[in-house]
Amino acid sequence: MSHGAADPTMHPEVQLSTSKGYFLGFAISAFLMLVATFLVTSHSVPPFGLLMVISVCAGIAVIAQIYFLLHIDISEHNIWNTVALVLFIPLFLITIGLTWWMFSQLYLRTMDMSVMSSAMQPAVHASATPGMAAMPGMNAHTDSGN
Amino acid sequence: MLVDLPGGWSPLLGRLAWSQIPYANPILAPLFVAVVIGAIIVLGLITYYGKWTYLWKEWLTTVDHKKLGVMYIIIGLVMLFRGFIDGLMIRTQQVWAVGPHSSGVFGSLHGYLTPFHFGQVYSAHGLIMILLAATPLLVGFMNIIVPIQIGARDMAYPYLNALGLWITAAAAALIMISLFVGDFAHNGWFEYAPIFEMQYSPGVGVDYWIWTLQLVALGTTLGGINILATIIKMRAPGMSWGKLPIFVWASLSANVIALTSFPALQVALGLVAADRYLGAHFFTAGMGGNLMLYTNLFWIWGHPEVYFVILPAFGMMSEIFPTFSEKPLFGYITMVLASMAIAGVSWLVWLHHFFTMGAGPYVNTAFSVATMLVGIPTGVKVFNWAFTMYRGRLTFNAAMLWAIGALFLLLIGGMTGMMLAIPAINYMVHNSVFVVAHFHSMLLVIVYAIFGSVLYWFPKVFGFKLDEFWAKTMFWLFSAGTALVFVPMYMLGFMGMTRRLEYVFNTGWQPYLDVMEFGIVVYTLSVLAFFILLYVSVRDHAKNRVGADAWGTSRSLEWMTHSPVPFYNFAVLPHINERDEVAWRRQHGIDNVRPEHYEDIHMPNNTGVAIILGGLTFVLGFALTWRIWWLCIVSLLAIIVLMIVRSFRGDPGYIITGAELQRMEEEAYRREAQIADSHHSHPVSGGVVGNAMAYQRNDSSK
Incomplete structure (x- = not known):
């Protein structure tokens, strides 16, 4: 086992990492999280738009973290990172995609669709507590549909 | 406090109080006394023979993959025994509490276990058998065998290997201590939303469940990383991918599953913890929570996990059959492809655990077809094993018997699995004991493969063979027990008996339950035969010494x-x-x-850091369970500091x-x-x- 890379600080992934990169990754993630928190608490965007904006924020944060914190790139000396990434992408699509499909079909059968559609328009639920109107399954009327 | 805690809470002890010790329980109190006496005897013997230094230097601080593997297997066997006792208790309650005229003792209306206690028993049985018996046993075998099979001197990360073991040990300790301090989850091994929420399960049982599972997941993920890196980077010169022994391929596919699926479990558990500790509403029935999302997230991990445990078992069978057929494995390439295909399909089938949730015909059909696809690579494996034995020079020693037994059980479990994959049938038998009998058949494939491997690789690790007579006696008793317990269980499933009954209302089922109780007694005899097997083999070890090639027909x-x-x-x-x-x-x-x-x-040098970190994670899990916040902070800080110190010091x-x-x-x-x-x-x-x-x-x- 007389491999030359006995010193862990000489490994390529360690060589790639810089304090600047880590701080940048942290700052971007923290900033995006603050944006998302602000949007959720201020209700400045309608629910569907909120969903979209938060998803985009989350997507950017994931990419920033993969690049700055995990140093996953497609360079040759990190070939196994690329293998892991290639494995990860279909799994990610399967997990999220099939879950999305399953829930869309499930909601068709288990949820009161009038509530579902009205939940996308906050004006209908203006009397309810702000922030809780957007999701299905919260009041007795909806539960009876289960 | 972000959530309402029923009962008291003190800054010093959290929710811990004397009343949480079940000293009045007629089952647990005597058991506690027995455990304490047993522990005192063991510790006393170690002190009397002056073995503490030996234990610390040779075992507790070791980074040798073989010793770590042996300790994994010891933990797995101990937990297998604990899980078996739980099974015995379940069977005894069900045979006792049949019909309104059945008697009751120990404060139970029928039988001897109250519903709450019975719930804890079957929850612990399931969790222990899958995650603290099967998983450590298989990880232990992968630990021992993979580096030797690929011609490496140790794992890629010996210290990480030790860390994985001690975190798994911490998880085992946490679930064991829930016997005597507080209680365990009573809602099934995979829990249900929203019954695990604070208002429905106010005790510490679910918290024990969260942190036990979280620790196992962590330990297994670390182990998986290590085995993958070892296989990829540490192969002996000349060992190209096409020359990899088949068990190594099985380990590779299994650990790819582990690495990709365990994070889903850890996220799901993290969200459950957020609900219970921070008052969040991820899985609540109202307030924006989605209780169906929990089931979905859990089984996104849960189904790959069952293939994580079956694939190494297939690998073990693929090693045993050729050795005792004196032929090379039939269809090596197809075997490898089948392992990879099973691993691949494992991510596409999780919904078959909840066909009845109501996702409708399109979704159910898609997952039904995906589930049936698993039958193709599994069938390829079965035929490969059959053709390996075909016209071979077969030796029916105990290891081979276990492997053949696994093959038959795989057929039974696989065929009933195909039935369950059809949503129409699934609706009929959902949550019946038919399902229970099906997955016990599958998990027994693993148990059979493991006992076969214990016999097969024992001489490699310890230098002497186990006694054939007692090994065969154990095999036949175990197989008789399997038939007597699970054939009636399949039948009861068809009759409509649902799972987890602490009271059986239909007196017509009594004869079947009687047969099952007899079966579990036969199982108990096989456990006894296993202890005799160990005793006799160790007693006669000088006679049974072996050379490098213990079986004379070995291949890898x-x-x-x-x-x-x-x-x-x-x-x-x-x-x-x-x-x-x-x-x-x-x-x-x-x-x-x-x-x-x-x-x-x-x-690599030995290190005491791993066992100390394991101990600290146990303290952290215990403190989190009982909400002793100061202890959480102290142990978490200690873990972080110790890890940083160790990382900077390294190991020359x-x-x-x-x-x-x-x-x-x-x-x-x-x-x-x-x-x-x-x-x-x-x-x-x-x-x-x-x-x-x-x-x-x-x-x-x-």
Whole structure:
């Protein structure tokens, strides 16, 4: 086992990492999280738009973290990172995609669709507590549909 | 506090109080006394014989993958026993509490377990058997066998390996302590949303469940990373992917599953913890929570997990069949492809655990078809094993019997699995004991493969064979128990008996339950036979010593080095010429060679950090369960500081000189020469015999 890379600080992934990169990754993630928190608490965007904006924020944060914190790139000396990434992408699509499909079909059968559609328009639920109107399954009327 | 805690809470002890110790429970209190007395006797014996230093230096601080693997297997066997006792308790309650006229004792209306206690028993049974018995047993075998099969001296990360073991041990300790301090989850091993929420399960049971599972997930993920890196980076010279032993392929596919699926569980558990600790509403019935999302997230992990445990078992069977058929494995390439295909499909089938949730025909059909697809690669494996045995020179020793038993159980479990994959049938038998009998058939495939492997690889690790008579006795008792318990269970499932009944309302089921109780008694006898097997084998170990190739017909690389395997595995790394290297060498008459010259080798040092970190994670889990916040902070800080300190210090390792190596090797050869049926080996110069390369060339750098 007389491999030359006995010193862990000489490994390529360690060589790639810089304090600047880590701080940048942290700052971007923290900033995006603050944006998302602000949007959720201020209700400045309608629910569907909120969903979209938060998803985009989350997507950017994931990419920033993969690049700055995990140093996953497609360079040759990190070939196994690329293998892991290639494995990860279909799994990610399967997990999220099939879950999305399953829930869309499930909601068709288990949820009161009038509530579902009205939940996308906050004006209908203006009397309810702000922030809780957007999701299905919260009041007795909806539960009876289960 | 972000959530309302029923009962008291104090800053010093959290929710912990004397009233949480079940000293009045007629079952747990005597057990507690017995455990304490047993522990005092064991600790006393260790002190009396002065073995503490030996224990600390040779076992508790070791980073040797074989010793870590043995400890994994010991943990797994202990937990298997605990899970078996839970099973015995479930069977006894169900045979007792049948019909309104059945008697009740210990405060229970019927039977001897109250519904709350019964719920804890079956929840613990499920969680323990899958995650703290099967998983550590398989990880233990992968730990021991994979590095030797690929000709490595240790794992890629020996210290991480020790850490994984001690975190798993911490999880086992956490679930064991829930017996005597507080209670365990009572809602099934995979829990249900929203019954695990604070208002429905206010005790600490669910919290114990969260942190036990979280620790197992962490330990197994660390182990998975290690095994993957080892297989990819540490193979002996000449071992291309096409020459990888089949068990290594199985481990590779299993750990790819582990690495990708366990995070889903950890996220799901994290969200459950957020609900219970922070008052979040991820899985609540109202307030924006989605209770169906929990089931979905859990099984996104849960189904890949069951293939994570079955694939190494398939790998074990693929090693045992060729050895005792004296033939190479039939269809190596298809076997590898089948393992990878099973791993691939494992991510596409999780919804079949909740067909009845109501996702409708399109979704159910898609997942039903995906589930049936699993039958193709599994069928390929079954046929490959059958063709391996076809016209082979079969030896029906105990290891082979276990492997054949696993094959039959796989057929039963697989066929009933195909039935369950059809949503229409699934709706009929959902949550019945038919499902329970199905997955017990599948998990028993794993248990059979594990006992087969214990017998098969025991001589490699310890240098002597286990007693054949008692091993076969145990096999037949175990198989009789399996038939007697699970055949009636399938039948009761068809009759509509649902799972987890602490009271059986239909007196017509009594005869079946009686047969099952008799079956579990036979199982108990097989456990007894296992203890006798260990005792007899250790007593007669001098008579049963073996040389490097314990079975005489072995095929893969682990049989090339000495038995028991020296701590450095291979004095000189072998050069791999063929897929079944040992069989190939035997055929070409170079199985008795030994290296002429020894070089210095580099080995990792022992470390006490891993066991201390394991202890700290146990404290953290316990403190989180009981909400002792100061202890959480202290233990978490200690873990972080210790990890940073260890990372900066690193491990320079140490050198075994060539001369020292030569001395140890010659001693091993001398010991082997005393065994009657072993051959004398002769040294080869330059690592080359005839046209074949036996060892890593001295001039090569790798």
